[in-house]
Amino acid sequence: MAVVFQKTKGLTDVETHYCPGCTHGIIHRLVGEVMEELGILGKSIGVAPVGCSVLAYNYFNCDMSEAAHGRAPAVATGIKRILPDNVVFTYQGDGDLASIGTAEIVHAAHRSENITTIFVNNAIYGMTGGQMAPTTLIGQRTTTSPYGRDAATTGMPIKMSEMLAQVPGATFVERVAVNSPANVRKAKRAIKKAFEIQLEGKGFAIVEVLSTCPTNWGMNPVKALRWLEDNLMVYYPLGNFRDYQEVENA
Amino acid sequence: MAVVFQKTKGLTDVETHYCPGCTHGIIHRLVGEVMEELGILGKSIGVAPVGCSVLAYNYFNCDMSEAAHGRAPAVATGIKRILPDNVVFTYQGDGDLASIGTAEIVHAAHRSENITTIFVNNAIYGMTGGQMAPTTLIGQRTTTSPYGRDAATTGMPIKMSEMLAQVPGATFVERVAVNSPANVRKAKRAIKKAFEIQLEGKGFAIVEVLSTCPTNWGMNPVKALRWLEDNLMVYYPLGNFRDYQEVENA
Amino acid sequence: MAKGTVTFKQDLCKGCGLCVSVCPTNILAMDDKAINRKGYHPATVVDPDNCIGCANCAMMCPDLVITVERN
Amino acid sequence: MAKGTVTFKQDLCKGCGLCVSVCPTNILAMDDKAINRKGYHPATVVDPDNCIGCANCAMMCPDLVITVERN
Amino acid sequence: MLNERIILAGFGGQGIMLMGQLLTQAGMNEEKEVSWLPSYGPEMRGGTANCDVMISDKPIASPIISADATCAIVMNLPSMVKFVPEVEPGGVVLVNSSLIEETVERTDVKVYYIPCNDIANDLGNMKIANMVMLGAYIEIRRSLDPESVLQALESKLGMTKASLMDINRQAFAKGAEAAKLQM
């Protein structure tokens, strides 16, 4: 009997506080697996955001720093500039990265900081109880868009990957989803690549992961995956927006 | 005899504090002329940045608000949301808009705030004595890149217009320069369009104006214009990056 | 078909049902009878013999409940 | 060629030379002799008769020194 | 003089916060001094929820219960473990015996065991276990007029959900009955 799948050493044994079926757990696992497979657990330093994944510092089995809301890329910059031989990554939600932390992520990309960012886009502020995010879809009801998000007053949802791909320093930008086993596997490949790029010293790499928030979307976890497919994945197309080669030839 | 050119009523009679040959003065004039021509001086409210143009509140002949460094788009949002029938514009430098104020400009675009932004890119922090900006060119010496800007440690210069054009809410994005009479005229057309878009309620419009800083570039004003042409205009191509039609059809 | 074995650490399960929804052989189900120490109905293997060891379930489990082995 | 007239409010001039650099008929120059109340050598029209009223100079003047008229 | 200090606790999703709010609202309608104070925080997520309710004839100085509850309503086991010690001697504990097999060990408090979920199940709607418990509570403590509580519920349900009033009334009544049997 060969073990096909078992818990990665990249995560600690602490049980997560995530709601049932929240795909933050899957994404954590992928990051943990990638770190284990690349053999970089001993030299990795993760930066946790403020958001549901704030407690990520208890879950990743490597050194961790808990950043202020939105500032993870700045914190990661501070670490990586001092320890260029370590592996530094941020794990951030959409409120964290696409709202309050916009300047920090844009300028980490601008400087082409040699870090890896995992951007978990669940189109809502999970931790604080389901307020609207810049990535919330039109018509989506949240506690601060109780009549459904309205483009006239709040604009069209921002597409961070598309935007960041325009920043000259962004080496690798890819959007994935964790809605199905196949896509989970693809997501892992993208995450792995994003870490490899750092290991090769090639600069800033970000993977946007479309994720669910069953609790604040107000649906059960399985339905949430369907909603992700039918709505998020339509507005936010999966794919690579920027890759190393492209940058080389630019 | 017909008057071909005379001082616009869009500017007050206060003499500017700008250095000799600084093109901030030209750009002020264009904005003033556009406001006068559109007959909107009485209902315009401008927002001045922190930067050499901080005293713009003394120069534009309309109501003005002086914003904190980088926050002009937020200030403008606060004004415009309350006074939707007034015309609200920001006038910002590259340190102000492309560095500290990145989140604010991105989210003004994201919400498609119905405001007009004049973005004066002179590739340097003028007011504080010539420090590096995110738009400073590679190799350019500034007081904080004394050995010339180095891509390896500070990344490639950020292209704000290209980036903002990717934000779904950005209705109009154009880059112009004020290096020659012909380009000044083009710049004026773009600025006029950016105000017209606001008057038509179509959302966020920004004009990036490549500008000089003879003082901190360390060259005389005429040479500075040549340097702008030979360097800034090469890295930052002029042109329209997003127009209303495009948005309509998107 | 390959033969697989899945093991569920049921005490870790939050009863989300994601594993059940992706098992190609439909051999998983929520155990409505049991309540684990977390207070959830855990997922369980109804028909272990038909497991093909594809690890789809493990791939989707957010809570590291599942181990998959294959001959 | 159209005939133009340019007027310089020399006291506003900062002596930057931009107008001089863009005049197609080369009729402008910096007045090295004069110093205006701001302390600069102002621009001046050397050969007013050849002004074509193109307003290039005014277009480039950052300091609203110039008025241009045309017949 | 009325000075009721109630802790209500259970699983998230059992309608604990609503129970507390109904008592508070009813108290207010009866022109009593009232307050409602929830626990909050991410640890609540799918976890436990609890709130403190004060109903008093005198202005409420502190809305927090600290080892001086006159009554604890515990809807699941973790809540029982956590909050029974908060009841003052001579106080009352109401236990949802459908979900809690254990009994309360303290002898200086009066304990009632109400099989809320079973009763609710019998009525065909698990969600009204909380109303069963409220019925029992009012029957035992008589701190408020039962009708005030039901009215509070009615206005909470509003027009759109008015049809649910009936089954809730039944649950309330059944709860009261169950309590009576133990009084």
Next chain:
Amino acid sequence: MLNERIILAGFGGQGIMLMGQLLTQAGMNEEKEVSWLPSYGPEMRGGTANCDVMISDKPIASPIISADATCAIVMNLPSMVKFVPEVEPGGVVLVNSSLIEETVERTDVKVYYIPCNDIANDLGNMKIANMVMLGAYIEIRRSLDPESVLQALESKLGMTKASLMDINRQAFAKGAEAAKLQM
């Protein structure tokens, strides 16, 4: 006891800050207590620049001159208007008469008129008008050894600009001469 408090003022670009720094450096090299304090700000831009220099035998309590300058060096008209009142009675004013036609009205200070730009022009380099003035200042005040000032300049110029030393020396000497004529 030496307690020299000098205001140096002029146009941006006239090398005012450097003049002050050279005096300060020279004072330090002579083991005097010194300080240098510039005005700064955007209003300086192409506008006026000034600095306060202290050279003293005693520790300097305050580096700011406030109406107690022992000497003012004014290189253009606005500076003269602004800073002559800051000189204490009995103090000295050095005026760059190349750019300033006006004369100082105060009678309680000693005034010297040095045509710095003219002298510099004669030497073929307008930029060294400031060294002319420094030569005059040292000649008049004798607060420092002239060689200290020239040495300070030498180390400022460094290897790359060492060739400029000669013309600066000349300027310095011419300034001293000009001063002598008025002493």
Next chain:
Amino acid sequence: MSKVLMKGNEAIGAAAIAAGCKYFFGYPITPQSELPEYMSARLPKIGGVYLQAESEVAAINMVYGAAGTGKRVMTSSSSPGIALKQEGISYIAGAELPCVIVNMVRGGPGLGSIQPAQSDYNQATRGGGDGDYKLLVYAPGNIQEMVDLVQLAFDKADYYRNPVMILGDGMMGQMMEPVEFKEMPKMDLPAKDWATTGTQEKRKPNVINSLYLAAEELEQHNIHLQTKYQEMIDKEIMFEEYNMEGAELVIVAYGTTARISKAAVDLLQAQGIHVGLIRPITVWPFPYQAIKDLPESAKNILCVEMSMGQMIDDVRIGNEGQRPIHFVGRSGGMIPTPQLVIDKVKEILNGGK
């Protein structure tokens, strides 16, 4: 008007609307999110604007712009979010703009916890923005008072052209109590002829600004501001005295801890121990005189806070060394019980420290 049962956070929103505030710029943060949520549901219905900013920094600067138009405008946050607003608050005070800022304090420092605390007292009363500026800071003791003070706050903000802060805590934000929205007396307020609303080409441009490049002018501006602050000190100090006459010990506490202390005072009284309570309602300006003038009988002062004792400095200033000052409190989100206060009082009266 009759009473309604409301959560503190929502009551603030309702009170603001009652005070004529139709514009709210905020950003979610526990434990105040119900306030923006309430506003997001109500304001669009009454022709107002609810806007979720991209950050607290943006929110406070939107308030700056909005307040500059002369309309009534509000923002709210909790501790770290208020920290981010410091520059903006300083600008608003410097530019003399009226607005109301709510802080529902949570445990700190840093990310801290989301439970109630009073550890932003220094931040509120001394500010973390730059320069010499002051906020008028109300610290309500219950939800009814919060509702009343929010309405007052808008008037005072307009009157003084100064930001006014409502200093609550997570408990006050989360709890429900009956509240009544009373008709407030109309204050006579100056016209907002300084607002940026467009010149209509009929007047000189108005400018909203805090920059004064000439130090002399900035000094004059500061002297002007100080005159305003002095007027606040002269006119706006509010505090409650409870059970003071003949008290052998006086508790000083505000907000939630005052409420808890009042329970302790009553319980102690029932045991025959006479303790008084001074409850500052404005924490800036602080009622120094009330502390200075404590009754002869009072031999000790006890500060009760949900912090490590930030208010003590102010009590020391008022006390001028007259009486020993003691402290009891909890921090980090813990809420003191009346019993804790009672025990401390007894310890002091029995000669303990």
Next chain:
Amino acid sequence: MSKVLMKGNEAIGAAAIAAGCKYFFGYPITPQSELPEYMSARLPKIGGVYLQAESEVAAINMVYGAAGTGKRVMTSSSSPGIALKQEGISYIAGAELPCVIVNMVRGGPGLGSIQPAQSDYNQATRGGGDGDYKLLVYAPGNIQEMVDLVQLAFDKADYYRNPVMILGDGMMGQMMEPVEFKEMPKMDLPAKDWATTGTQEKRKPNVINSLYLAAEELEQHNIHLQTKYQEMIDKEIMFEEYNMEGAELVIVAYGTTARISKAAVDLLQAQGIHVGLIRPITVWPFPYQAIKDLPESAKNILCVEMSMGQMIDDVRIGNEGQRPIHFVGRSGGMIPTPQLVIDKVKEILNGGK
């Protein structure tokens, strides 16, 4: 080492490097920009890092990350920029990270002016971040002392695992004075075994954090922090006394105004008027005891500040009502003259207010 003539801002940079700081994260702002500029020229040459952040907010959070690696790191700014850093400073204090923060104060509030001021005293000593935290704040009186204190600051930061602030002003940043870089005594410092440097899979992960969701834990953390702050109060207070014995009036002033006051004290002495000076060198912790224990002869206290009188609160706390406290100062970027101080002293001694 011999003396060199240096601008204050550059001297700070040189002192930091001398103290082993090779990492600087900043953002330009007048009147401190010469410090980042100096660092941008020096640090790349010695294998260090100078990084211009996108904002002050980013800069302070870079410092958070960098300090977490256990290396010595510095940031600097001026008033509004420091306001923006408040959240980050609170996080750094909460997570117990050592670093040195420089504030070259300018006139406020808001954008204010770029001229020297001392109006961030409250911000420095009471903080504008959230929660109960404290910075150790040094207020040097001249450039030499600034150089010495910067070096001390790094040691103290490491020792206490706490941010330390250097509180200067625009004048100190811009002026030049001779300075000497002395060999500082080596302090015995604890190992930084808490730093995030990678586990090498040989130890448990280290976590840098200020979040404690359980209020009980956050309270314990606060108590722990308070113990540290108490240790600072016990051990770190520094002040200078000048001409105190028999003084009939005592001036309290720090930094630039202390320097100016010293000139006034000397001039007054020459006129036979005996005035003393207490110069706090640490403004937090503040030398309360020194104020309390003024000589019998001193009948009046005079605070001299470049603010509207922010330090007065602390002097009142120390004074405990013993003596009248007077104030003279300038603000908004104006610098008081010795004569201003002299006139005020005479006015007081002649019985004026």
